Amino acid sequence: xxxxxxxxxxxxxxxxxxxxxxxxxxxxxxxxxxxxxxxxxxxxxxxxxxxxxxxxxxxxxxxxxxxxxxxxxxxxxxxxxxxxxxxxxxxxxxxxxxxxxxxxxxxxxxxxxxxxxxxxxxxxxxxxxxxxxxxxxxxxxxxxxxxxxxxxxxxxxxxxxxxxxxxxxxxxxxxxx
Amino acid sequence: xxxxxxxxxxxxxxxxxxxxxxxxxxxxxxxxxxxxxxxxxxxxxxxxxxxxxxxxxxxxxxxxxxxxxxxxxxxxxxxxxxxxxxxxxxxxxxxxxxxxxxxxxxxxxxxxxxxxx
Numbered sequence: 529x530x531x532x533x534x535x536x537x538x539x540x541x542x543x544x545x546x547x548x549x550x551x552x553x554x555x556x557x558x559x560x561x562x563x564x565x566x567x568x569x570x571x572x573x574x575x576x577x578x579x580x581x582x583x584x585x586x587x588x589x590x591x592x593x594x595x596x597x598x599x600x601x602x603x604x605x606x607x608x609x610x611x612x613x614x615x616x617x618x619x620x621x622x623x624x625x626x627x628x629x630x631x632x633x634x635x636x637x638x639x640x641x642x643x644x645x646x647x648x649x650x651x652x653x654x655x656x657x658x659x660x661x662x663x664x665x666x667x668x669x670x671x672x673x674x675x676x677x678x679x680x681x682x683x684x685x686x687x688x689x690x691x692x693x694x695x696x697x698x699x700x701x702x703x704x705x
Numbered sequence: 706x707x708x709x710x711x712x713x714x715x716x717x718x719x720x721x722x723x724x725x726x727x728x729x730x731x732x733x734x735x736x737x738x739x740x741x742x743x744x745x746x747x748x749x750x751x752x753x754x755x756x757x758x759x760x761x762x763x764x765x766x767x768x769x770x771x772x773x774x775x776x777x778x779x780x781x782x783x784x785x786x787x788x789x790x791x792x793x794x795x796x797x798x799x800x801x802x803x804x805x806x807x808x809x810x811x812x813x814x815x816x817x818x819x820x821x822x
Contacts, residue, residue, distance in 0.1 A: 599767060604759030637812050644735050644810035647767050648728050651774050652803065655724040658719045666712065671803055676796045680721065683803060 534704050537601050542699065545594040546692050552587035553685050556656075559583060560678050561619065563668045573665040581664070584657040584681075591650035591688060597694075605704045621702035634701045638694040646691035652684035715785030718795035723781055725802025727774025732809025734766035740818040 531539065559580035563573070610620040617624040625635040656677050660667065667674050738745040748765030751757035757764050808814055 595767070599763060600757045600760060603763065604757070607761060608710070608759060640812045640816075641810065643763055644731065645807065647731055647770060648803065648806055648810070651724040651727040653771075655720040658720045658786070662716055664714070670714070672792050672796075673714060676721065676792070679796075679800070680803075683807075687807070 529570055532705060534605055537597065538704050541594060541597045541602050542692070542695050545590050545597070548609065549587060549590045549688055551569065551593065552583050552590060553681070557584040557678070557681060560674060560681060563665075563674060565668045568668065573636045573668055578667040581660055584653070584660045587695070588650060588653040588657040591653045591684065594655070594688070595646050595650055598646065602704055606639070619701065619705070621698070621704055625698070631701050634698050638698055642691045642694040642698070645687050648687040649684045649691070652680045656680050656684065713787055713789045714792050715788035715790050718790045718792060719781035719785045720778060721799035722776030722795060722802070723774055725799040725806070726777040727770050728806025729771035729802045729809075731766060732806040734769050735815045736809050736818045737785055738762050739815050740820055742820055778785060783815035
């Protein structure tokens with residue numbers, strides 16, 4: 529039972545950071561959704577504010593770590609060109625996918641979308657985390673900002689979700705190993 | 706501690722619009738790289754500036770977008786930090802920019818700009 533260096537980084541990028549992102553999103557979404565004056569006492573707001581702050585910053589930091597590890601560590605292995613004359617493309621996932629018409633769309637649509645759209649997530653998540661740090665519990669009384677944060681939070685999740693979903697499918701079709 | 710009623714919303718509006726700017730610039734970089742082989746080559750920061758190995762033009766696209774996000778944020782923050790702005794307008798501007806970013810990073814859209822030949 530062992531993992532190669534490439535498999536280990538794929539696990540860190542997709543599974544560990546991805547799971548952390550999902551957990552932080554769930555916690556942050558619930559926290560933002562329920563941060564309303566009519567739902568909470570002053571004590572309740574004070575109690576959940578630090579958790580919301582941690583959740584949103586974890587999501588933002590994890591989003592940055594995920595795109596940097598994906599772009600600078602895993603992606604070069606994925607797109608590496610095989611030496612001329614190579615017939616076994618197992619170690620060259622991009623070329624492997626493009627070699628077969630039945631799998632080419634995983635690269636031409638899936639990877640092309642994933643590698644770009646993922647980068648929207650850290651921008652959006654960082655803006656949300658900053659706003660939560662800036663207003664803290666006062667967000668409960670700034671309804672228009674709280675709602676905007678929920679929208680940006682959901683868009684960050686959408687961008688990361690698209691990237692994560694295609695990442696899983698592409699890894700299934702042509703793993704970086 | 707400043708009261709929440711007087712705490713200006715400018716800094717939050719700045720962060721939102723900066724995220725929109727970063728998104729739009731990313732989308733524009735993706736389209737420009739498709740439209741011009743020269744721009745695509747120039748965006749290969751990994752090769753041109755040693756910022757990574759084998760990342761290709763994606764390195765330049767995302768670094769330019771990240772710089773636009775950070776620079777835009779700093780400038781907007783300095784301009785808006787003490788101001789109470791119409792947050793709904795700021796949010797709509799940010800949403801339009803983010804929407805453009807999503808649209809321009811969608812393959813059928815940016816591939817429509819692909820350089821021929």
